[in-house]
Every structure is written in C-alpha cells, then in structure tokens.
Amino acid sequence: MLQEINFDGIIGPSHNYAGLSHGNIASSAHAGDASYPREAALQGLEKMRHNLALGLAQGFFMPLGRPNIPWLSSLGTNLDQAPSHIRSAAYSASSMWSANAATISPAPDCDDGKCHMTVANLQTMPHRSHEWPGTLLQLRTAFANRDHFTVHTPIPSPFGDEGAANHMRLCASHDTAGLEIFVYGKSGGRFPARQHIEASQAVARKHGLGDSQVIFAQQSEKAIAAGAFHNDVVAVANEHTLFTHEDAFEHREQFYNEILDKFPQANIITVPANKVSLEDAIQSYLFNAQLVSLPEGAGMALILPTEAKENKAVWSYLEELLAGNGAIRKLCPVDVRQSMANGGGPACLRLRVVADSRWVDQRFIATTEKLDLMADIIAQHWPETIRPEQLKDPHLRETIADARMALLKCCSLTELNV
Ligand code: SUG
Numbered sequence: 528m529l530q531e532i533n534f535d536g537i538i539g540p541s542h543n544y545a546g547l548s549h550g551n552i553a554s555s556a557h558a559g560d561a562s563y564p565r566e567a568a569l570q571g572l573e574k575m576r577h578n579l580a581l582g583l584a585q586g587f588f589m590p591l592g593r594p595n596i597p598w599l600s601s602l603g604t605n606l607d608q609a610p611s612h613i614r615s616a617a618y619s620a621s622s623m624w625s626a627n628a629a630t631i632s633p634a635p636d637c638d639d640g641k642c643h644m645t646v647a648n649l650q651t652m653p654h655r656s657h658e659w660p661g662t663l664l665q666l667r668t669a670f671a672n673r674d675h676f677t678v679h680t681p682i683p684s685p686f687g688d689e690g691a692a693n694h695m696r697l698c699a700s701h702d703t704a705g706l707e708i709f710v711y712g713k714s715g716g717r718f719p720a721r722q723h724i725e726a727s728q729a730v731a732r733k734h735g736l737g738d739s740q741v742i743f744a745q746q747s748e749k750a751i752a753a754g755a756f757h758n759d760v761v762a763v764a765n766e767h768t769l770f771t772h773e774d775a776f777e778h779r780e781q782f783y784n785e786i787l788d789k790f791p792q793a794n795i796i797t798v799p800a801n802k803v804s805l806e807d808a809i810q811s812y813l814f815n816a817q818l819v820s821l822p823e824g825a826g827m828a829l830i831l832p833t834e835a836k837e838n839k840a841v842w843s844y845l846e847e848l849l850a851g852n853g854a855i856r857k858l859c860p861v862d863v864r865q866s867m868a869n870g871g872g873p874a875c876l877r878l879r880v881v882a883d884s885r886w887v888d889q890r891f892i893a894t895t896e897k898l899d900l901m902a903d904i905i906a907q908h909w910p911e912t913i914r915p916e917q918l919k920d921p922h923l924r925e926t927i928a929d930a931r932m933a934l935l936k937c938c939s940l941t942e943l944n945v
Contacts, residue, residue: 529634529702532584532884533817533877534669534891535575536625537901538568539590540930543913544869545615547654550718551870552754552809560868564620565909567865571623571876572898572905574861578830581859582822584884585893587901588669589943590931591622591661594924598657606924616654618918624871625878626692626759627655628662630730633696633881634675635704638735641677642882644670645730647690648681651721665943669891675882679733688726691878692757693746695764697790701820701881706790707731708742710758710776715751722746722758742785745777754809759874761808765818765827768794768854772808794854802844811838813845815872818855826856832872833860890938900937908933 546558579585594617599605606614622628627647634642646663649655659681670676682688698705709727712720724743731741746758750772755761762771769786776782786793798808808814817830835841836858845858861873884892908930910923917923935941 529881529883530584531701531819532586532880532882532887533578534586534588534625534880535571535877536588536623536628537590537934538564538571538623538866539593539620540564540909540927541593541618541913542567542620542623542865543615543618543915543918545619545915547612547615547619548652548756548870550715550751550754550756553868553870557868559915561912561914563865563912565905565911568905568909569902570863570865572902574830574863574873574876575893576895576898577859577861578817578819579893579895581819581828583819586669586880586887586891587893588622588625588628588665588878588891589935589938589940590620591658592931592944593620593927594618595657606919613653614918615915619654621655622658622662623866624875626875627690627757628878629666629690630688630694631691631878631880632707632734632736633701633705635702636707636734636736636740638737641675642670642880643677643679643734645679645688645733646681647688648684648726649689650684651687651719664945668943669888671888672886675886682726682729686723686726686729687721688723688730689721689757692759692875693722693727695758695762695769697764697769697786697793698766699792700766704740706740706742706786707736708744708764708786710744710746712746712751714748716748718751718754718756720746720751721756739789742782742789744782747774747777749774750805753805756870759815760812761805761814763814763816763818763874766820767792768796768818768827770796770798770814770818770855772798772803772805772814773800774805796848796853796855798844803840807838807840811835811841812867812872813841815874817873817877821857827854828857828859829855830859830861830873832867833862833864834867836860890940897938901934904933904937
C-alpha cells in the first residue's frame with residue numbers, strides 16, 4: 528500500500544547556534560546562544576512519538592558525522608586552524624532539517640513508475656553545502672530497492688537546490704498521480720534566494736514528470752525579504768489542500784489559475800495578511816506545520832510549533848479556521864523549540880516519501896520501541912549543552928563522535944559511518 532511516510536532527521540549531538548544562515552531570522556537572532564543538543568534531540572523524538580500515536584507512518588534519518596573533517600581537509604585546513612565560521616560550518620547539525628535533504632516525486636507521478644529522489648545541493652549556505660554526500664549515502668541505503676526507487680545525485684552548481692522545502696504536491700490521494708509545484712526565488716533583496724528555477728526544472732526533467740503535472744511558481748520577493756528563506760515557511764500542501772499565506776507567491780492570481788487549470792479539485796486556503804501578517808507567520812512558523820491526513824477519513828491535522836499557539840493573531844485565526852469545518856480538523860502543537868531557534872519547525876524536520884513501507888530498509892522505520900531505545904542513547908550520550916567557544920575543544924569532538932556512533936550501533940547502521 529502506498530502511503531505517506533515522514534522521515535524525521537534526528538537532531539545530532541553537535542546541534543549549536545552559530546548564526547550561519549543569512550536570511551533565516553531565527554538563526555541570526557540566536558547566534559552565540561548556548562544550545563541544548565540532548566533536549567533538542569529528545570524534542571524531535573517526542574514529535575515522532577506524537578505522530579505515531581496519531582496513526583501516521585514514521586521513519587527517521589541518522590545525523591551526519593560532524594565535525595566534517597574531510598570537508599575541512601578539502602579546504603586545506605583542520606579544526607585547530609580553521610577560521611571560526613568555517614569551523615562552525617563543519618560542526619553544523621543542519622542535516623536534522625530533512626525537508627532539505629532531497630526532492631521526492633512519488634511513483635504515480637513519474638514516467639517509469641518508480642519513486643524518484645534528487646538529493647539537494649544546498650549550495651547557497653556553506654554549512655549546508657557539505658551535507659549532500661552523507662545524505663546521498665543515507666538515501667541510497669534507506670531506499671536501496673531499485674525496483675521502486677531511483678536516488679539521483681545533486682543538480683550541479685551554480686544552480687541552488689534546497690529540496691522538498693521548495694516543493695509541494697497536490698493530489699486526490701497520496702497513491703494517485705499528483706500535481707507537483709516547484710517554488711523558486713529570484714531575489715530576496717537583502718537576503719539570498721536559495722532555490723533557482725534551473726535546478727527545479729532539472730529535477731522535474733530527471734524525475735520524468737509531464738508538463739501537465741508540473742508548475743514552476745515564483746516565491747514572492749517580499750516573503751524572502753521578510754525571512755521566508757524557504758517556501759515551506761509560508762505555504763504547505765497535502766492531498767487536495769494548499770494552505771498558504773496571501774503574500775507567499777509573486778504572481779498569486781496567475782499561480783492559482785494554473786493550479787485550478789491543472790488540478791480543478793484544489794482547495795486553496797489563503798490566509799489574508801490583515802489577519803496574520805507575514806511577520807507573524809514567520810515568527811510563529813504557522814505554515815511550517817505538517818499538514819497531514821488522519822487515518823480513517825478523520826480529515827487533516829496541522830502539527831504546529833507551540834510558538835503558533837503563543838501568537839495571538841495566529842491562534843485566533845486557526846480557531847476560526849477550525850470552526851469553519853473545512854478540510855483542517857485538528858490542531859496539534861508540538862515543542863521543537865531547540866530546532867525552532869535555528870529556524871527549523873516541525874515541517875523542516877521531516878522529509879515526506881510516498882511509498883509502500885515494505886520497500887524501505889526497515890532500519891529507518893520508527894516504532895515506539897525503537898524510539899525508546901534511541902531516547903536512552905541520546906539521554907546517555909548527547910551533550911547537555913554547547914556554547915560556541917566549545918567548538919575549539921577536542922573533547923567535544925570526541926563526545927560528539929562517540930554519541931553518534933552509539934546511535935548508529937543501536938540502529939545497526941554503522942555502515943553510514945564513513
Ligand atoms: O537552512 N538553519 C536551517 C533551517 C532549515 C529549515 N528548513 C526548512 N525550512 N525546510 C537553514 O537555514 C541554522 C544553522 C546555524 O545558524 O547554526 C540553519 O542552518
């Protein structure tokens with residue numbers, strides 16, 4: 528049975544706040560703060576536990592090996608000598624945000640009937656640009672079944688590709704052919720536009736998607752300039768529903784018309800700026816919710832960051848939305864504050880893959896028992912806190928490497944330690 532499986536990136540033991548992502552307001556605001564990797568990873572596991580309890584299919588990815596010493600070597604340096612921003616980049620636990628791991632086109636959309644995945648190059652941000660080799664290895668391990676999956680290498684530079692964070696899919700149900708929407712940026716004014724149209728078009732071609740099944744939409748320059756560094760900060764889609772801020776897209780009317788032309792059943796919920804300002808949307812991460820279909824036809828739920836509940840304008844809008852008895856029937860706030868402080872909400876932490884879970888390497892599929900085992904490892908081995916100046920400390924490096932290895936062993940995934 529084809530179903531949506533959410534693969535969450537486990538928050539790695541090197542999680543820290545280095546202010547590395549220009550254009551990501553939370554990352555800049557928390558630069559230099561002490562981080563709490565253990566608490567962060569446990570928050571992530573709790574989110575998975577919550578979603579399993581809702582009856583949703585759940586998978587996970589291992590954190591990548593950090594600090595990335597081979598990357599430092601390729602830059603002619605090492606941990607002692609690297610300039611501090613390069614050292615921080617080598618230490619970043621940014622692979623936790625698995626929505627940026629790859630773009631996924633489910634099998635019913637692709638001309639050869641296989642699920643296609645293109646690993647994101649993440650080239651705009653130095654600390655993210657060295658994720659792809661580890662991600663490629665992990666995806667080729669988890670989705671090794673070549674009868675059902677094709678995992679492509681990243682689109683080459685200079686075309687920036689940020690993966691599923693700039694990709695949405697509308698469909699009657701997950702197991703039927705859908706309309707894939709690729710969102711790219713042109714200019715964010717003071718901030719970089721990380722997704723380039725050339726990369727989006729290349730991914731669509733490589734996945735074998737027909738013209739009638741694809742839309743390329745420009746993210747609004749206003750949204751990028753306000754801090755929506757990825758489209759999933761201002762819009763999210765699930766099955767026939769698109770939930771979006773009024774100011775998310777540059778040519779909104781034209782975009783909506785193209786959607787309705789290619790997918791007439793689309794249900795577009797536009798949140799007006801006079802109810803929720805772009806600023807409130809970005810501060811609360813309202814749209815970085817996981818919009819999911821509940822089992823047994825119970826409608827859709829929004830799995831939101833607790834910050835959305837704390838924002839008055841956002842929460843009263845959501846209460847009004849629920850009272851309208853539309854597609855969205857349930858609001859589930861979850862606490863992922865440690866990730867949020869780096870600009871990563873519930874939706875950033877997951878990669879959606881539509882597949883039959885029997886085709887996936889079972890070591891990546893979550894059960895409550897496995898989450899319990901992982902929680903024990905994390906509680907024992909993840910550093911409690913990291914202050915930025917500790918990144919120079921060789922003991923920290925050892926602690927982090929040992930912690931990751933303990934988790935890889937617990938999940939029988941030591942082959943990922945290259
Ligand atoms: O790429 N933050 C990530 C957040 C990614 C969110 N993902 C989605 N929207 N799907 C980023 O900006 C901050 C790291 C630091 O500053 O230490 C960071 O990389």
